[in-house]
Amino acid sequence: MNKPVIALFPEASFGSALNCVGIAQQLQRQGAMPVFICHQGFTGVFDEYGFKEYQLPASPKATSQRTEETWQAFINAHLEHFNQDPTTQLQTYVRPTWDAIVDSAIHAEKGLESLIKRIRPDAFVLDNVIMFPAIANAGVPWTRVVSCAETEIPDPAVPPYLSGMAADDPERGHFEAAYLEATAPAHRRYNAFRRRRGLAALPPGRFLETSPHLNLLLAPEAVRYQRQHPLPEDLFVFLEGCVREEAQFDPPPLPVNDEPIIYLSFGSLGAIDTELIGRMIEVFATFPARFFVNVGGFIESYQKVPDNVYLGSWFPQPSIVAQADLFIHHGGNNSFCEALYYGVPSLIMPYCWDGHDNGLRAAQTGTGIHMQRDTWTPEQLCDAMLTLLHDKSLRERMLRISRHMTKANGASMAASSILRALGQ
Amino acid sequence: MMRTRSNTRQNHLKLARRIIEVALERGMNRGDHLPETTLSEACGVSRTPIRSALKLLESNDIVLRREEGGYFLNHSPEEIGINGISRLDDMEGSLAARILSDRAERRITDVQSVSALVRRYNVPRSAVLNALKILSIDGVVAQLPGRAWAFQPLLDTPNALAESLSFRLALEPQAITAPGFDMDSQKAGLLRQQMEDFLRRRDGSMSSVEFLHLDCAFHSLIAESSGNRFVCGALLAHQRLRLTTQKDHSIPDFRLRQSLEEHLDILDSLERMQHQLAADQMVLHLRRSQIRKPQAVNRGLLPLARKGMA
Numbered sequence: 001m002n003k004p005v006i007a008l009f010p011e012a013s014f015g016s017a018l019n020c021v022g023i024a025q026q027l028q029r030q031g032a033m034p035v036f037i038c039h040q041g042f043t044g045v046f047d048e049y050g051f052k053e054y055q056l057p058a059s060p061k062a063t064s065q066r067t068e069e070t071w072q073a074f075i076n077a078h079l080e081h082f083n084q085d086p087t088t089q090l091q092t093y094v095r096p097t098w099d100a101i102v103d104s105a106i107h108a109e110k111g112l113e114s115l116i117k118r119i120r121p122d123a124f125v126l127d128n129v130i131m132f133p134a135i136a137n138a139g140v141p142w143t144r145v146v147s148c149a150e151t152e153i154p155d156p157a158v159p160p161y162l163s164g165m166a167a168d169d170p171e172r173g174h175f176e177a178a179y180l181e182a183t184a185p186a187h188r189r190y191n192a193f194r195r196r197r198g199l200a201a202l203p204p205g206r207f208l209e210t211s212p213h214l215n216l217l218l219a220p221e222a223v224r225y226q227r228q229h230p231l232p233e234d235l236f237v238f239l240e241g242c243v244r245e246e247a248q249f250d251p252p253p254l255p256v257n258d259e260p261i262i263y264l265s266f267g268s269l270g271a272i273d274t275e276l277i278g279r280m281i282e283v284f285a286t287f288p289a290r291f292f293v294n295v296g297g298f299i300e301s302y303q304k305v306p307d308n309v310y311l312g313s314w315f316p317q318p319s320i321v322a323q324a325d326l327f328i329h330h331g332g333n334n335s336f337c338e339a340l341y342y343g344v345p346s347l348i349m350p351y352c353w354d355g356h357d358n359g360l361r362a363a364q365t366g367t368g369i370h371m372q373r374d375t376w377t378p379e380q381l382c383d384a385m386l387t388l389l390h391d392k393s394l395r396e397r398m399l400r401i402s403r404h405m406t407k408a409n410g411a412s413m414a415a416s417s418i419l420r421a422l423g424q
Numbered sequence: 425m426m427r428t429r430s431n432t433r434q435n436h437l438k439l440a441r442r443i444i445e446v447a448l449e450r451g452m453n454r455g456d457h458l459p460e461t462t463l464s465e466a467c468g469v470s471r472t473p474i475r476s477a478l479k480l481l482e483s484n485d486i487v488l489r490r491e492e493g494g495y496f497l498n499h500s501p502e503e504i505g506i507n508g509i510s511r512l513d514d515m516e517g518s519l520a521a522r523i524l525s526d527r528a529e530r531r532i533t534d535v536q537s538v539s540a541l542v543r544r545y546n547v548p549r550s551a552v553l554n555a556l557k558i559l560s561i562d563g564v565v566a567q568l569p570g571r572a573w574a575f576q577p578l579l580d581t582p583n584a585l586a587e588s589l590s591f592r593l594a595l596e597p598q599a600i601t602a603p604g605f606d607m608d609s610q611k612a613g614l615l616r617q618q619m620e621d622f623l624r625r626r627d628g629s630m631s632s633v634e635f636l637h638l639d640c641a642f643h644s645l646i647a648e649s650s651g652n653r654f655v656c657g658a659l660l661a662h663q664r665l666r667l668t669t670q671k672d673h674s675i676p677d678f679r680l681r682q683s684l685e686e687h688l689d690i691l692d693s694l695e696r697m698q699h700q701l702a703a704d705q706m707v708l709h710l711r712r713s714q715i716r717k718p719q720a721v722n723r724g725l726l727p728l729a730r731k732g733m734a
Contacts, residue, residue: 011723012721012723012725012726012727013721013722013723014717014721039726039727040726040727041718041721041726041727041728041729042718042727043716044714044716045716045717045718047679047716048675048676048678048679048716049676049678049679050676050678050679050682062726064729067726067727067728067729068728070725070726071720071725071728074722074725097722097723097724098724099724100723100724100725101723101724102724103724104724129723245627245628245677246676247630247632247674247675247676247677247680248628248629248630248631248632249632249674250631250632250633252529252633255522255526255531268718268719268720268721269720269721269722271720272720296719296720297582297719297720297728299530299580299581299582300581300583302530303530303533304530304531304532304533305529305530305531306531307531310529311529311530312671313581313582313671314582314674314715314717315674316674316676319674353723
């Protein structure tokens with residue numbers, strides 16, 4: 001019998017891409033043939049893990065020089081927006097981002113359609129925030145992976161998506177209205193595109209429907225919301241995180257080498273803010289710990305690195321988080337889930353998207369501390385790190401969460417659920 | 425005086441490394457006896473320096489001394505092959521290694537005065553000068569007019585890694601196809617065995633640091649086998665630089681295995697004297713070894729590729 005071909009299509013972000021690697025590793029182990037559909041720029045990333053890749057055709061306009069110029073313009077425009085509150089960001093960051101997402105979906109459609117004819121998959125795994133009509137129209141089951149925070153699936157008892165507020169916040173109505181207003185132009189264009197491709201329009205503010213076959217959510221029990229309308233168990237599976245198997249990381253010896261390990265990563269986008277990371281490194285120099293700091297593509301911006309700090313452009317995150325005593329991150333859902341999976345407390349400094357939601361959720365559930373990225377003092381940063389390193393009851397709670405999550409093995413559960421939905 | 429002591433120590437380190445090679449070539453195992461006379465004959469030196477080298481190995485836990493029994497291997501050949509040699513490499517001019525590591529980790533800037541290094545490491549001026557001389561042999565530092573020393577580019581950033589790969593892509597196939605390529609079959613056999621042992625490890629236990637040592641050893645073997653002396657010299661110096669300063673070498677297990685299998689395929693071709701095929705395989709191997717992760721990503725934007733991505 002032929003192995004079922006499962007085409008995984010993550011959005012062009014490291015969180016989704018590597019989350020899908022974890023699922024693909026388990027699909028392969030359970031007898032399927034996972035392949036990846038990838039955006040330009042991600043070619044080779046999945047091949048390194050041993051998976052076949054199909055790249056979406058590149059736009060003829062997309063030269064490397066043009067991409068670099070776009071990124072420089074993005075950095076110039078958005079760096080200051082990273083310090084804004086979620087409501088203000090709706091106009092400055094969320095609105096243009098949805099515009100760009102819709103553009104990318106429209107652009108991808110034709111190439112995706114012809115790729116699907118080539119691959120002829122038995123099923124899709126879509127880890128994205130928008131539907132690509134070519135997938136809905138392909139005539140095979142598709143699984144939606146919600147690798148963002150649980151807030152992506154709305155409910156009256158769950159905070160509004162990207163709001164960073166509590167579910168019962170008195171400003172909720174105001175935020176929801178502002179979100180709809182900010183996303184309306186992109187939404188109108190997207191719905192028109194859907195209709196042209198034979199799909200029904202979606203309600204305001206929604207860009208991706210739930211799958212009629214299977215929906216997977218990363219949200220672990222420890223941080224999950226009590227929903228007013230529980231999600232039907234036959235269609236929604238909570239994975240308890242979804243951690244991939246990754247290369248072993250051997251922490252290099254530092255001149256100061258006998259203190260707890262603190263890992264900092266704000267993701268490849270957060271690494272743009274070298275001023276913030278530079279300020280933090282100045283504080284780290286005074287703190288009794290070893291710091292491993294992901295500075296992404298900006299390592300050349302740093303000089304005179306303290307003896308207890310090590311900078312890297314890339315870390316195999318699951319391996320270093322497993323060895324860390326504290327994880328400072330931006331609230332990206334994969335980072336948050338990996339911290340929980342390995343029982344490591346989080347110090348979250350969000351700058352956009354669902355990082356705001358996870359920052360608040362970490363504080364609400366006692367799994368970490370939520371800190372504004374631009375208003376802290378060195379004393380406050382040190383106090384937060386000391387609290388998270390030395391709170392015994394927090395340690396015990398984190399260990400319990402870790403035991404529960406590792407036992408559940410979310411990546412394996414994802415693979416078996418996908419194959420079950422396929423009737424395998 | 426300091427210089428003489430340092431040179432003697434360097435010689436003992438070289439001899440210690442040769443003793444490990446002899447033990448591995450002869451297929452010795454943990455607990456096997458290392459007779460001084462045999463080693464003296466194999467290394468072509470008297471028993472006195474052999475004894476000093478064995479003491480160095482003993483201080484690194486690589487061999488064990490038994491009263492009235494002499495020296496015995498204290499580890500399995502696999503452990504000695506990678507860890508033992510790297511431990512000796514670390515010892516070699518340890519101040520030089522610390523300075524290099526601090527520069528690669530951006531703890532010190534690219535121009536340094538001897539006085540600043542004396543203050544940072546709290547060692548005599550002569551020790552700093554000696555360390556800088558060791559580093560200058562490989563061209564890692566160069567003395568500027570006056571008293572300052574300048575570091576040359578290291579493999580400490582993704583951009584530097586991309587440039588390193590371009591440099592190797594230009595030279596390593598040439599190293600193979602230049603007339604006079606001659607590979608030491610004993611060394612090649614030993615390396616093959618170490619790579620095959622490494623491949624037998626389970627996923628999740630393949631250390632990237634150990635892989636880097638194996639990788640540099642393989643590419644150094646190619647370099648030193650070249651019939652073109654300039655290509656050989658440039659590549660050997662570059663591999664030493666990789667070994668001491670290359671960062672960000674965390675590679676997924678799949679690619680790590682694939683990379684070692686590519687090494688073995690190249691060795692196969694070389695052993696069959698198919699040099700052009702081996703050179704072509706080297707091009708493929710180096711192209712596949714490029715960092716493929718984009719530099720930055722954001723929803724809706726084309727990912728920002730790294731410099732040098734093919």
